Amino acid sequence: MARLMNTAVEELKIKVCEANLKLAASGLIFHTFGNVSGADPQADLMAIKPSGVPYEKLKPEHIVVLAISSGEVIDGTLRPSSDTPTHLEIYRAFHGIGGVTHTHSLYATAWAQACKDIPAFGTTHADYCNGPILCTRELDDREIKNDYEVHTGKVIVERFKGLNPLDYPGVLVASHGPFTWGKDAMDSVHNAEILEYLARLASETLKISPGLNQIKQALLEKHFTRKHGPGAYYGQPKNK
Amino acid sequence: MARLMNTAVEELKIKVCEANLKLAASGLIFHTFGNVSGADPQADLMAIKPSGVPYEKLKPEHIVVLAISSGEVIDGTLRPSSDTPTHLEIYRAFHGIGGVTHTHSLYATAWAQACKDIPAFGTTHADYCNGPILCTRELDDREIKNDYEVHTGKVIVERFKGLNPLDYPGVLVASHGPFTWGKDAMDSVHNAEILEYLARLASETLKISPGLNQIKQALLEKHFTRKHGPGAYYGQPKNK
């Protein structure tokens, strides 16, 4: 049992290190900004980048592993990312998620700073998100002063009440920046790239047509269901 | 006869694969977005990228070949691009076209999302297009729900009623993105690059002068006819 757990921990550290290096190579981050975590929810494990370590020096042995349920460090000697409590809240509340990425990427952060949802202005957006990319409410002063990173996670979870987070690539935290998720760490990095492109595309669209409305509901659903769910016909059949 | 057909099919697959790789290298696409087709209208053949296949793995044997007239697959084992019916409608209606490219490139897509024609704000535009770059009308709900990709092709064709599509590098599909065309697959990729530059240039111009009008008709015609048609005097004589 201990050996099995050990293997799961080591595999997760390797995958999370790779995903952090992929993020660093993506151009979405600047200096030490940003972090990626990966989870093995059945094993109650989350692995995350250590705080403030330059990406060019990052190795699997630097990755910190924690128990999702308790938040206790299981493996690693460095201090985990200061955003760790936010990642934990997301894994605890959203089922089916195996990776979370946080960046301060330019356009997604600009929308987050504007405290605005990114409207679905076209089919590129609809291919990835069944509605606007949502922005959380702002935290109140009490939430900022005590357990700030926990409350950041809680306003994310609150925003998806009654919604399926898997229909979205991620979320914008008001006055802060994007968190994205996916089936594993690498998939959450991919969604960080997608979200940045959608944010930039929406900004450029708004400059041409400042009062534009979201696309028709029928078009939104058509494109989302073309790629997602039982009727999807984009890409190759899965058994190919 | 069968052998001749075979050769035409294989040549088209190679050219269409090359044009898709050129598109991937152009910076206009993001992940698996976008697709290029090429046609041999005399032989009733169209070849197109398979759906959702990463560009870095694309080889001629992956390209799918269809009959333009019937839309039936003639060669290839993968599922063709989900936009295939749109490409077929364009080849069926527009004569003299041997290639079509579809992208979600940033600035052209922003104009498409804004549902606006790109005005001819200067001579750079006039060098390539004898008037605004046109945007289609939006599809209605019935057109979206049934045979969506066919109707996307039909609104493109409808937009050019009474116009010569060869006077334009391509079109913007409302709420969606650009389709460009050319004498072959590679030429349609070139026009995708041109259209993106014209779209970006128009956006930057609009930011400086929000209410700007199209350039004078005389200047538009001067630049277009300097490069196109019997009086052209740009470039070297064809027999050089």
Place this chain on the structure above:
Amino acid sequence: MARLMNTAVEELKIKVCEANLKLAASGLIFHTFGNVSGADPQADLMAIKPSGVPYEKLKPEHIVVLAISSGEVIDGTLRPSSDTPTHLEIYRAFHGIGGVTHTHSLYATAWAQACKDIPAFGTTHADYCNGPILCTRELDDREIKNDYEVHTGKVIVERFKGLNPLDYPGVLVASHGPFTWGKDAMDSVHNAEILEYLARLASETLKISPGLNQIKQALLEKHFTRKHGPGAYYGQPKNK
């Protein structure tokens, strides 16, 4: 005498080819857009890029040499750039200029399309230009229809009536794009890069402060004379 002339011609072709390749490497041009000429006014010679030849294939033997006074081709078998008459008008009117560059670079062209002077919004601009970067008037229909490229040169010359063109890195032709000049072909390419940066900087400034005025006259003069003229104290003394 003939041999001396021959040497002058060959040297000019090499320098103009190098300057065109530098322009191609600068990122300011797109496909075959743009051209650079160089002149030896004492020898009545101007050398210019041939029309529509891809930069990657350009060699000194492709460069076309003309007499400034008559516009007749002296050397070269290819057709010169279609903008040749514009370059000739500039050399005929402006003394002390040995190179001219024409581009459709993004931000400078956006200002030209907006038909607006670029105001001197800061000291970066003042380091290179003793006032706004000027935009010509629009050509009238008659000027467009007959000898279009000659009239393009004439509106440039008209714009500098009473001004010293050497106090400016170049000009914007309304609805068209920038022409820059310098002491030789390479210097005019350098000024094309400077002008593009100043144009972009002005655009970004305008987005933050839409109604901004030009900087104080004293600051404009201070920075221009810090780098230019008898009181200049920027850089190293010339005899170093």
Place this chain on the structure above:
Amino acid sequence: MARLMNTAVEELKIKVCEANLKLAASGLIFHTFGNVSGADPQADLMAIKPSGVPYEKLKPEHIVVLAISSGEVIDGTLRPSSDTPTHLEIYRAFHGIGGVTHTHSLYATAWAQACKDIPAFGTTHADYCNGPILCTRELDDREIKNDYEVHTGKVIVERFKGLNPLDYPGVLVASHGPFTWGKDAMDSVHNAEILEYLARLASETLKISPGLNQIKQALLEKHFTRKHGPGAYYGQPKNK
């Protein structure tokens, strides 16, 4: 004593040369724009880039060393940067600073030209600056005409009256551009990169939400103190 001084001078020249080369590689500068200095305040030494020397040719022996107190050249044969008196004013007034960088980087300069403070629109900003990035007042005509570079330093110092300059990565000089500082020359280059990113992020935010206010004071303080001061918990403990 003379030998010790000699070593301090040589070390400073190497560090300042490295920091200037780092700045050149950062993409923040254009041609010969920009300069970095480093200081050893205990030894009364400041080393700075020579004026108008191309970065690709810069070597430690070109760096000019001056006495901070008197401004006299102690070492070096080239003319120091024309902005030297501004750097000297900063070192004289702000204690704890060992490096100063001046650039004309695009977005920071656009804000400086707009003569506006950069508001703290989000936590990315708050991670680096405990309030807006400040812009100086404009110089008056007398200050421009006499000892211009000294007065540029003086309006910077004036702007921080009653504030701690170490709580800021730098300043915007109105109608001019940014000066940043840090614990040494390299750190001031790092802050030039940070400032440019914050300026760009603020510009993009403003385009989405033109009338946006600064973030809540509680959030500003939370993020700044998370990274700076006695309660900081970002990064690894210093003894690691």
